[in-house]
Amino acid sequence: MTRNTYNELINEVLMHQSVTERLEDFSGKNRIELDNELIELILDLYNDDQDFPYQKIRKFSMSDILAYLQATHRYYLTKKLPEIEQSLLHIFSKYGQTHELLAELCMFFNDYKNDLIEHVKMEERAFFPYIKKLMKADTGELSQAEIRELLSTTSIKQFTEHHDSIEDELKEVSQIIKRYSPVERPPMPYRVFLNQVEFFELELRKHAIIEDHVLVPMAIELEERLRAEL
Ligand SMILES: [Fe+2]
Numbered sequence: 707m708t709r710n711t712y713n714e715l716i717n718e719v720l721m722h723q724s725v726t727e728r729l730e731d732f733s734g735k736n737r738i739e740l741d742n743e744l745i746e747l748i749l750d751l752y753n754d755d756q757d758f759p760y761q762k763i764r765k766f767s768m769s770d771i772l773a774y775l776q777a778t779h780r781y782y783l784t785k786k787l788p789e790i791e792q793s794l795l796h797i798f799s800k801y802g803q804t805h806e807l808l809a810e811l812c813m814f815f816n817d818y819k820n821d822l823i824e825h826v827k828m829e830e831r832a833f834f835p836y837i838k839k840l841m842k843a844d845t846g847e848l849s850q851a852e853i854r855e856l857l858s859t860t861s862i863k864q865f866t867e868h869h870d871s872i873e874d875e876l877k878e879v880s881q882i883i884k885r886y887s888p889v890e891r892p893p894m895p896y897r898v899f900l901n902q903v904e905f906f907e908l909e910l911r912k913h914a915i916i917e918d919h920v921l922v923p924m925a926i927e928l929e930e931r932l933r934a935e936l
Pocket residue numbers: 775779826829913917
């Protein structure tokens with residue numbers, strides 16, 4: 707096996723772990739059961755989002771996609787963010803006295819964390835519940851009057867117009883570190899931290915792709931169908 711294939715294999719295993727890990731409830735009780743084919747497709751999306759066959763993923767139900775996205779939100783807030791914060795803390799304990807850039811890095815990350823929590827909260831409190839109501843309307847659990855009321859007060863467009871690319875801001879982290887160390891390589895703990903942040907940025911980008919290019923088109927289609935049936 708060449709070194710490259712070996713590395714690819716390791717990457718694939720790590721990626722698979724990271725995608726399946728989020729489906730475990732931390733109490734270990736409620737594992738979210740997702741179709742294997744859906745997990746495979748999501749992994750393909752991690753490898754390549756240029757030629758990704760969106761039609762294929764759209765054959766799954768909206769509730770599957772929502773379950774995946776919600777499990778991912780939980781995973782970000784309860785596992786990924788604390789892990790990254792832990793690394794930052796480690797850097798702080800090592801270099802806190804000597805490196806000025808640390809204060810800037812901590813401040814940046816703290817602001818970022820709050821923005822991300824806000825972003826997730828908005829989706830959990832408004833965007834996803836609206837989609838769940840559309841699904842209820844589709845299965846006949848809402849009256850005509852309720853559907854009319856729902857469609858006249860809310861729309862997917864209201865969410866998509868404000869759905870910002872929260873991952874872009876993370877690029878700032880590497881710039882802050884490079885500003886500190888323009889020529890030499892930054893010390894190891896910074897590189898570990900940077901790696902984590904870069905992987906997280908990729909994570910968030912794939913997450914947003916599923917929201918924008920899978921969930922939203924499905925929801926718009928349903929919204930239009932419900933509107934036509936009124
Ligand atoms: Fe999200």
